Amino acid sequence: PSDFNVLIKGYGWAGMVDAAMDMLKQIRNFGFSPTVMHFNCLLGVLLKENCLDTAQTVYNQMLTEGCPPSVITYTTLIHGFCAARKVDLACRLFKEMGGNDLSPDVYTYSALIHGLCKAGRVEKASFYFEDMKSNGCLPNVVTYNALIYGFCKTANLDCAFEIFSEMSATSCEPDARSYTLLIDGLCKLDRSQEAFKLLNDMQQKGFVPGIVTYNCLMNGLCKEGNLFEAYNLLDGMMNKGCIPNVYTYSPLIGALCKSGKVHKVY
RNA sequence: ACCGAUGCU
Numbered sequence: 643p644s645d646f647n648v649l650i651k652g653y654g655w656a657g658m659v660d661a662a663m664d665m666l667k668q669i670r671n672f673g674f675s676p677t678v679m680h681f682n683c684l685l686g687v688l689l690k691e692n693c694l695d696t697a698q699t700v701y702n703q704m705l706t707e708g709c710p711p712s713v714i715t716y717t718t719l720i721h722g723f724c725a726a727r728k729v730d731l732a733c734r735l736f737k738e739m740g741g742n743d744l745s746p747d748v749y750t751y752s753a754l755i756h757g758l759c760k761a762g763r764v765e766k767a768s769f770y771f772e773d774m775k776s777n778g779c780l781p782n783v784v785t786y787n788a789l790i791y792g793f794c795k796t797a798n799l800d801c802a803f804e805i806f807s808e809m810s811a812t813s814c815e816p817d818a819r820s821y822t823l824l825i826d827g828l829c830k831l832d833r834s835q836e837a838f839k840l841l842n843d844m845q846q847k848g849f850v851p852g853i854v855t856y857n858c859l860m861n862g863l864c865k866e867g868n869l870f871e872a873y874n875l876l877d878g879m880m881n882k883g884c885i886p887n888v889y890t891y892s893p894l895i896g897a898l899c900k901s902g903k904v905h906k907v908y
Numbered sequence: 909a910c911c912g913a914u915g916c917u
């Protein structure tokens with residue numbers, strides 16, 4: 643029974659949407675009826691593969707089969723629609739679930755807040771952030787990080803840092819990702835000096851910077867044309883066992899070209 | 909037990 647979820651996810655991982663769809667028939671062939679978990683699992687796969695129409699069909703099927711959507715169903719749909727750049731549709735679903743006596747939880751809010759932030763609509767995201775708190779739903783590190791992402795994306799670092807302080811003050815400690823988000827935000831505004839201060843802070847707190855953190859810093863240094871420090875950073879990260887990837891090299895190559903040192907690229 | 913949310917192109 644729950645093994646079907648593993649299979650659906652496996653097909654989803656392989657991008658085999660049709661095979662995942664067939665699992666619904668398989669479940670019935672085995673004499674079971676698909677549960678809300680099976681539907682949720684399948685919806686997640688379909689939305690990840692951008693099969694919005696098929697997802698709609700499956701969702702309708704759920705309803706007609708008397709399998710009422712759960713909070714997880716709505717969260718899956720909201721997340722999927724946000725990923726498909728249909729944030730308004732996601733907001734509509736969010737309102738709809740209230741009418742169905744379902745209360746959004748921290749996953750639901752986080753998905754919607756992140757979707758709005760990704761669309762650059764951080765002020766509407768802030769509205770839902772306040773809404774969740776007044777509904778007694780406590781934001782967690784994922785919610786906070788999503789908002790920090792939104793403020794950084796819109797170059798509003800003051801608000802991003804405000805949220806960051808709020809976390810520390812509310813027993814929701816920032817994680818490595820929170821720091822990386824701020825580091826990226828600073829670097830994108832040519833403020834890599836401050837970003838390196840944050841790198842120190844995060845290390846003081848015992849977080850080990852990962853490849854993404856280093857890539858953000860690399861991007862910043864290269865944007866500022868600081869090739870010397872960029873090479874220093876490259877050395878430093880490799881010494882710490884971090885393998886550079888395309889996100890590391892591409893800004894470096896760009897900066898080298900810009901400075902006329904094209905030969906160094908090779 | 910098993911389904912849902914956050915970082916660099």
